[in-house]
Amino acid sequence: MGSTTDKLIKGGAFVIDDLDLNRMFVPEDITDEQKMMAKTTEDYIRKEVLPHKEELEKQDLELTKKLLKKAGDLGLLGADVPEAYGGIGLDKISSSLITEKFAPAGSFSLSYGAHVGIGSLPIVLFGTEEQKKKYLPGLATGTKFAAYALTEPGSGSDARGAKATAKLNDEGTHYILNGEKQWITNSGFADVFVVYAKIDGEQFSAFIVEKEFVGVSTGAEEKKMGIKASSTRTLILEDVKVPKENLLGEAGRGHIIAFNILNIGRYKLAVGVVGACKRGLELAAKYANERKQFKQPIAKFSLIQNKLANMAVRTYATETSVYRTVGLFADRLDTFTEEDERDGKKVADAIAEYAIECSLNKVFASEALDFVADEAVQIHGGYGYMSEYEVETIYRDSRINRIFEGTNEINRLIVPGTLLKKAMKGELPLLQKAQTLQEELMMLMPEQPGVAPLDKEKYLLKNAKKIFLMVAGLGAQKFGKDLENEQELLSNVADIVGDIYTMESVIARAEKSLEKAGEAKSEHKLLMTEVFTQEAFQNIEKLAKESLAAIEEGDSLRMMLSALKKMTRFEPANLIEKKRRIAASVLAEERYTV
Amino acid sequence: MNIYVIMKRTFDTEEKIAIENGEISDDGVNFIINPYDEYAIEEAIKLRDDNDGEVTVVTVGEEEAEKELRTALAMGCDKAVLINNEDVEDYDQFSTTVILAKYFEDKEYDIILGGNVTMDNGTGQIGPRLAEKLGIAHVSTIVDLKLKGEKLTVERDAEGDAEVIEVSLPVIVTAQQGLNEPRYPSLPGIMKAKKKPLEVLELDDLDLDEDDAEGLTESVEVFLPPEKAAGKVLEGDMEDQVQELVKLLRTEAKVI
Numbered sequence: 001m002g003s004t005t006d007k008l009i010k011g012g013a014f015v016i017d018d019l020d021l022n023r024m025f026v027p028e029d030i031t032d033e034q035k036m037m038a039k040t041t042e043d044y045i046r047k048e049v050l051p052h053k054e055e056l057e058k059q060d061l062e063l064t065k066k067l068l069k070k071a072g073d074l075g076l077l078g079a080d081v082p083e084a085y086g087g088i089g090l091d092k093i094s095s096s097l098i099t100e101k102f103a104p105a106g107s108f109s110l111s112y113g114a115h116v117g118i119g120s121l122p123i124v125l126f127g128t129e130e131q132k133k134k135y136l137p138g139l140a141t142g143t144k145f146a147a148y149a150l151t152e153p154g155s156g157s158d159a160r161g162a163k164a165t166a167k168l169n170d171e172g173t174h175y176i177l178n179g180e181k182q183w184i185t186n187s188g189f190a191d192v193f194v195v196y197a198k199i200d201g202e203q204f205s206a207f208i209v210e211k212e213f214v215g216v217s218t219g220a221e222e223k224k225m226g227i228k229a230s231s232t233r234t235l236i237l238e239d240v241k242v243p244k245e246n247l248l249g250e251a252g253r254g255h256i257i258a259f260n261i262l263n264i265g266r267y268k269l270a271v272g273v274v275g276a277c278k279r280g281l282e283l284a285a286k287y288a289n290e291r292k293q294f295k296q297p298i299a300k301f302s303l304i305q306n307k308l309a310n311m312a313v314r315t316y317a318t319e320t321s322v323y324r325t326v327g328l329f330a331d332r333l334d335t336f337t338e339e340d341e342r343d344g345k346k347v348a349d350a351i352a353e354y355a356i357e358c359s360l361n362k363v364f365a366s367e368a369l370d371f372v373a374d375e376a377v378q379i380h381g382g383y384g385y386m387s388e389y390e391v392e393t394i395y396r397d398s399r400i401n402r403i404f405e406g407t408n409e410i411n412r413l414i415v416p417g418t419l420l421k422k423a424m425k426g427e428l429p430l431l432q433k434a435q436t437l438q439e440e441l442m443m444l445m446p447e448q449p450g451v452a453p454l455d456k457e458k459y460l461l462k463n464a465k466k467i468f469l470m471v472a473g474l475g476a477q478k479f480g481k482d483l484e485n486e487q488e489l490l491s492n493v494a495d496i497v498g499d500i501y502t503m504e505s506v507i508a509r510a511e512k513s514l515e516k517a518g519e520a521k522s523e524h525k526l527l528m529t530e531v532f533t534q535e536a537f538q539n540i541e542k543l544a545k546e547s548l549a550a551i552e553e554g555d556s557l558r559m560m561l562s563a564l565k566k567m568t569r570f571e572p573a574n575l576i577e578k579k580r581r582i583a584a585s586v587l588a589e590e591r592y593t594v
Numbered sequence: 595m596n597i598y599v600i601m602k603r604t605f606d607t608e609e610k611i612a613i614e615n616g617e618i619s620d621d622g623v624n625f626i627i628n629p630y631d632e633y634a635i636e637e638a639i640k641l642r643d644d645n646d647g648e649v650t651v652v653t654v655g656e657e658e659a660e661k662e663l664r665t666a667l668a669m670g671c672d673k674a675v676l677i678n679n680e681d682v683e684d685y686d687q688f689s690t691t692v693i694l695a696k697y698f699e700d701k702e703y704d705i706i707l708g709g710n711v712t713m714d715n716g717t718g719q720i721g722p723r724l725a726e727k728l729g730i731a732h733v734s735t736i737v738d739l740k741l742k743g744e745k746l747t748v749e750r751d752a753e754g755d756a757e758v759i760e761v762s763l764p765v766i767v768t769a770q771q772g773l774n775e776p777r778y779p780s781l782p783g784i785m786k787a788k789k790k791p792l793e794v795l796e797l798d799d800l801d802l803d804e805d806d807a808e809g810l811t812e813s814v815e816v817f818l819p820p821e822k823a824a825g826k827v828l829e830g831d832m833e834d835q836v837q838e839l840v841k842l843l844r845t846e847a848k849v850i
Contacts, residue, residue, distance in 0.1 A: 043778040075781030
């Protein structure tokens with residue numbers, strides 16, 4: 001880290017560039033000081049929050065406020081707020097670790113996340129000096145709480161279709177806000193709302209609205225499938241007089257704020273998921289060791305071991321790619337001067353550069369947790385279906401992650417869309433690379449990877465990048481501007497890109513470990529990397545085949561399929577055996593382990 | 595006032611103990627501040643906050659103990675000292691006491707706090723032995739502490755009973771569970787900790803020859819407790835069961 005701006009890794013560049021190992025952040029790089037902050041969070045959650053989990057699940061909002069205030073006393077609410085405004089201004093790795101460690105608190109962590117993330121960050125990043133001075137000290141210490149109000153009954157993914165309106169009064173002193181905002185997390189106790197409305201029904205803009213303003217009210221609590229500790233209500237605005245100086249950002253530029261906050265919301269969601277996956281794995285491993293059937297712990301059955309290994313591999317993959325992404329922001333923010341750091345827009349830009357990575361993480365992490373939660377319930381058998389077991393809550397709570405912060409479908413479409421935009425702007429030489437590849441494809445010969453650790457994985461990764469270029473290139477060639485209507489194809493491309501990102505992340509982490517700690521101490525990482533890479537590659541092959549069949553036909557299809565075949569030829573490793581070994585470590589430690 | 599805490603880095607209480615080559619293996623183990631020493635740290639910080647002064651936390655150990663010292667600083671201690679004991683080959687409680695006594699020789703101290711025992715070896719010797727060497731009073735297993743002028747009133751846990759003792763400074767007290775609820779470091783505390791002084795001393799710096807700190811005891815054998823065998827359920831008439839039980843208590847358990 002700490003490189004100059006021109007050397008910074010570009011967002012999305014990973015699909016074509018080779019990764020420089022030393023540039024990738026891995027959890028092994030976490031410093032002692034950062035670990036101490038994580039430990040404080042863990043202790044706080046274990047001692048202050050977990051004893052109250054049952055009351056929290058019954059939506060005791062006074063208790064939620066009280067516990068959040070305690071978090072504020074420890075500095076846990078000020079991680080992303082600069083010191084100048086009463087926060088602590090930590091680096092993004094530290095603030096991510098804190099978010100991760102909140103996860104075992106279940107949906108209480110959502111109240112926390114909505115407050116420090118989407119609630120407070122719009123003001124941190126886009127507020128004027130006066131707005132920051134007025135609101136942030138309270139938000140950073142937990143004397144005030146924040147919520148974010150974007151969604152409406154009629155506008156979810158299509159945020160700019162919002163109906164809420166703002167009109168400047170005749171005196172020119174206040175905007176008059178009217179409308180309804182739906183499913184607002186923390187709305188039951190928030191003091192400050194960041195609200196989106198259209199000035200004169202046209203200019204999509206953001207406003208800071210205080211609970212105390214006349215005309216602000218909230219509806220009844222929603223009845224939800226999960227995340228029951230968190231407050232979710234409708235925010236109702238009836239002729240609310242909002243002082244003109246509470247316009248956040250520029251009039252008509254609300255979408256810029258929304259776009260940036262979504263990026264941040266996405267990576268933060270993924271960070272939280274890392275913690276939830278670890279919790280699910282831990283509970284399942286403990287239970288498998290305890291539960292006896294046929295006179296032995298069910299952990300002895302290899303089918304149970306297989307499940308635990310699959311859970312561990314996905315947790316490892318999620319953790320690795322999420323922290324790689326956070327490392328990218330951190331790298332960029334490291335080049336900032338103190339003045340830059342106070343300029344929220346620059347910070348937002350640093351994160352927005354990695355919009356593709358944010359979306360990929362959101363999709364991968366939320367689906368990993370759904371898988372982990374599902375298998376954790378399955379390992380618990382009938383007990384997993386009973387509410388007194390924590391896995392039941394994790395299972396219900398997990399589902400929302402694929403929906404909010406942009407549905408996984410929207411996020412999948414963002415990936416190829418943004419890549420294409422970057423290519424058109426000349427930021428990424430995608431088109432040139434795709435052309436070179438097409439020539440290469442004609443005379444492609446299958447290769448034999450080496451036998452050293454990770455040789456095969458690196459070979460598969462190299463080919464995966466070629467497969468991406470082939471599929472995306474052919475798709476763009478065939479459909480041109482109409483490609484945006486081929487959503488299934490775009491989704492396939494997004495999945496290929498996502499698998500590439502994660503494969504590369506786990507390979508690099510294992511390789512870094514090999515270099516630093518040696519083969520013996522990297523065994524578990526190597527195993528998980530081998531398993532993940534092989535499975536992800538097989539998935540890529542399947543997606544590519546389906547996509548090619550939708551793009552080409554006849555001879556040219558046969559030609560492309562034969563090229564694909566050459567690129568996907570490899571001898572599969574015995575994953576069953578590898579997974580048994582992964583499970584052995586998980587069961588011995590009864591937790592996520594690397 | 596000058597408050598000192600003597601602290602040890604120990605295995606995390608959740609670690610599983612493994613023996614390798616006749617020694618307890620610390621491979622891949624998580625370390626923490628000895629929990630009893632945490633009570634001492636908390637009490638020291640509270641004493642300082644109520645009476646002014648300075649808290650210095652001292653440990654004898656390996657370089658890695660710096661992490662636990664930083665944690666103590668983050669909790670609120672003002673200064674930290676690490677005395678490196680890696681040169682001492684046969685190390686035991688005598689060694690720690692000699693080193694600490696030498697360290698305290700030229701220090702001005704009003705009160706030295708420590709844990710009653712450590713979670714690892716659990717000998718509980720350091721407090722009393724150090725007091726003996728320094729020629730000052732010592733009260734162990736304290737659960738309450740009040741300072742009035744030069745006089746300290748402490749309540750100690752005497753095998754379940756409470757004993758109240760008045761003692762004048764300087765004194766060494768060792769903490770029992772229940773003394774307080776140790777705080778965890780706040781994030782601002784952690785940020786401040788890196789700017790606080792942490793001094794690393796070698797035995798040379800104390801004018802101490804490593805031979806003078808060699809331990810006086812020898813570990814003959816280290817072994818894990820036997821695994822708990824499954825329980826036995828007696829069957830048959832009550833009469834027979836009693837007979838069988840008495841027989842087993844005599845022959846197998848050999849307790850009667």
